[in-house]
Amino acid sequence: MNLTLKVWRQSGPDDEGKLVRYQIEDVSPDMSFLEMLDVLNERLILAGDDPVAFDHDCREGICGMCSMMIDGVAHGPQKNTTTCQLHMRHYNDGDTIVIEPWRARPFPVVKDLVVDRSAFDRIIQAGGFISVPAGSAPDAHATPVPKLDADDAFDAATCIGCGACVAACPNGSASLFTAAKITHLGLLPQGQPERGSRARAMVEQMDEEGFGGCTNTGECTAVCPKGIPLDTIARMNSDYLRASRKSG
Amino acid sequence: MAVSGAVLVFFLVAHMAGNLKIFAGAESFNGYAAWLREVGYPLLPHRGLLTLLEAGLVVAIGAHMWSAIVLTRRAAHARPVKYAAKVKSRANGYATRTMRWGGVIIFFFVIYHLLDMTFGVTNPEGHDATPFARMVAGFEPARWYITVFYVISVVMVGLHLRHGLWSALQTLGVARRYPVLKASAAVVSGLLTIGFLVVPLAITFGVVK
Numbered sequence: 001m002n003l004t005l006k007v008w009r010q011s012g013p014d015d016e017g018k019l020v021r022y023q024i025e026d027v028s029p030d031m032s033f034l035e036m037l038d039v040l041n042e043r044l045i046l047a048g049d050d051p052v053a054f055d056h057d058c059r060e061g062i063c064g065m066c067s068m069m070i071d072g073v074a075h076g077p078q079k080n081t082t083t084c085q086l087h088m089r090h091y092n093d094g095d096t097i098v099i100e101p102w103r104a105r106p107f108p109v110v111k112d113l114v115v116d117r118s119a120f121d122r123i124i125q126a127g128g129f130i131s132v133p134a135g136s137a138p139d140a141h142a143t144p145v146p147k148l149d150a151d152d153a154f155d156a157a158t159c160i161g162c163g164a165c166v167a168a169c170p171n172g173s174a175s176l177f178t179a180a181k182i183t184h185l186g187l188l189p190q191g192q193p194e195r196g197s198r199a200r201a202m203v204e205q206m207d208e209e210g211f212g213g214c215t216n217t218g219e220c221t222a223v224c225p226k227g228i229p230l231d232t233i234a235r236m237n238s239d240y241l242r243a244s245r246k247s248g
Numbered sequence: 249m250a251v252s253g254a255v256l257v258f259f260l261v262a263h264m265a266g267n268l269k270i271f272a273g274a275e276s277f278n279g280y281a282a283w284l285r286e287v288g289y290p291l292l293p294h295r296g297l298l299t300l301l302e303a304g305l306v307v308a309i310g311a312h313m314w315s316a317i318v319l320t321r322r323a324a325h326a327r328p329v330k331y332a333a334k335v336k337s338r339a340n341g342y343a344t345r346t347m348r349w350g351g352v353i354i355f356f357f358v359i360y361h362l363l364d365m366t367f368g369v370t371n372p373e374g375h376d377a378t379p380f381a382r383m384v385a386g387f388e389p390a391r392w393y394i395t396v397f398y399v400i401s402v403v404m405v406g407l408h409l410r411h412g413l414w415s416a417l418q419t420l421g422v423a424r425r426y427p428v429l430k431a432s433a434a435v436v437s438g439l440l441t442i443g444f445l446v447v448p449l450a451i452t453f454g455v456v457k
């Protein structure tokens with residue numbers, strides 16, 4: 001199939017940037033979205049142009065690098081799917097596709113579609129860990145965990161830190177990401193000692209980074225490639241409020 | 249947002265229940281309005297409790313608007329560069345998307361409404377008439393456009409509550425079991441909307457004269 005792409009090109013953080021139009025022919029429906037961009041880049045390189053910079057690593061939906069806004073939807077049209085797992089069979093001959101980087105003040109554009117998501121790392125550094133010598137993996141059932149808690153913790157732990165939740169949020173809020181981490185650790189026995197201080201530190205870091213405030217629009221869950229549920233945010237709020245009440 | 253909104257929800261429930269007294273006749277409705285001004289007398293001064301509630305209401309509305317403005321400004325700050333492609337909403341919720349503008353519309357409605365019913369400025373019967381006379385004159389059939397305006401505004405309020413009710417619980421961290429929660433929010437806002445709507449409609453269609 002033949003497609004028209006409008007891709008955000010920006011040579012560096014200080015460049016203004018603009019959408020640039022490319023025609024691309026003979027796209028196979030079996031290609032992934034990133035492979036389609038690879039083909040575009042090969043042509044650009046052969047023509048002596050600068051290839052489109054985009055982040056990617058695993059290309060199997062587990063690393064969270066392949067951030068891009070496709071036609072106004074984070075990770076494109078397919079639900080619960082990262083861009084690297086989106087395939088061109090979802091498009092038709094003659095389609096025009098607009099590709100942009102995540103837009104948020106705490107995610108500055110590095111180049112083209114690549115943004116700097118270090119803000120997420122700093123939120124994790126603020127409290128997304130457990131300060132006990134963990135040693136080797138514990139014996140199964142040495143510490144009993146109720147099945148339902150284990151399931152919810154595991155679901156929350158599948159967050160790959162891609163940032164789609166921020167990109168899709170009309171408020172530019174990082175609540176779903178932060179809540180996923182807080183839920184994941186806060187549901188397990190190992191996470192209990194630091195449960196309150198963790199929630200406070202991570203929420204405060206999130207606000208400090210300049211993310212917007214959550215108004216529970218649900219746009220985050222809807223685009224999250226891992227389907228992190230919205231009730232993680234209620235858990236985060238509950239942990240945060242309880243900790244704030246205790247220490248004033 | 250959540251706390252001030254909750255105060256306003258309690259006001260709306262009481263207000264709706266009070267309005268429904270119109271069906272019990274002029275005497276009952278006027279009596280209720282007079283009672284509002286006299287509760288607690290002589291322990292409290294005349295209009296004592298009412299003034300206190302009104303002050304509380306003003307604080308709650310102020311706090312609600314203030315938090316809405318802070319959130320809107322934070323959102324604008326967090327996304328300095330807009331997307332070129334129109335961002336498609338993937339979550340379902342007309343109510344959710346209209347919170348900000350809906351809130352502004354409700355604000356203008358409340359201003360008009362106070363001029364109409366509380367101060368009687370835009371009301372044909374004026375300020376000195378009884379509350380019942382003001383209501384009946386306000387929604388008389390010839391003023392059907394006022395009724396239409398009220399209907400639209402009250403539906404806006406209903407939509408606002410539909411998202412607002414469960415969102416407040418989520419913000420306060422008590423949200424669990426979403427289907428139950430969202431269904432209750434829809435039922436409560438639906439009942440409130442209907443409870444508010446029947447009064448002006450009944451007057452315009454001549455059921456209450």
Ligand code: HEM
Pocket residue numbers: 263267281284302305354358361362365366379383398401402405444445447448
């Ligand atoms: C169609 C539905 C409604 C009717 C018929 C109605 C009627 C009235 C009347 C008659 C009063 C004056 C009461 C008195 O002087 O004792 C009043 C006051 C008021 N109404 Fe409504 N109302 C309606 C809906 C609403 C809604 C949806 C809101 C808010 C969003 C609202 C907010 C207020 C406020 C803030 C006051 C002033 C309360 C006070 O000063 O004590 N009303 N309404």
Ligand code: SF4
Pocket residue numbers: 064158159160161162163164165166176177180220223224225226227228
């Ligand atoms: S919550 Fe979902 S959308 Fe947000 S960073 Fe984690 S995986 Fe990505």
Ligand code: FES
Pocket residue numbers: 055056057058059060061062063064065066082083084085
């Ligand atoms: S490249 Fe790793 S998730 Fe897409």
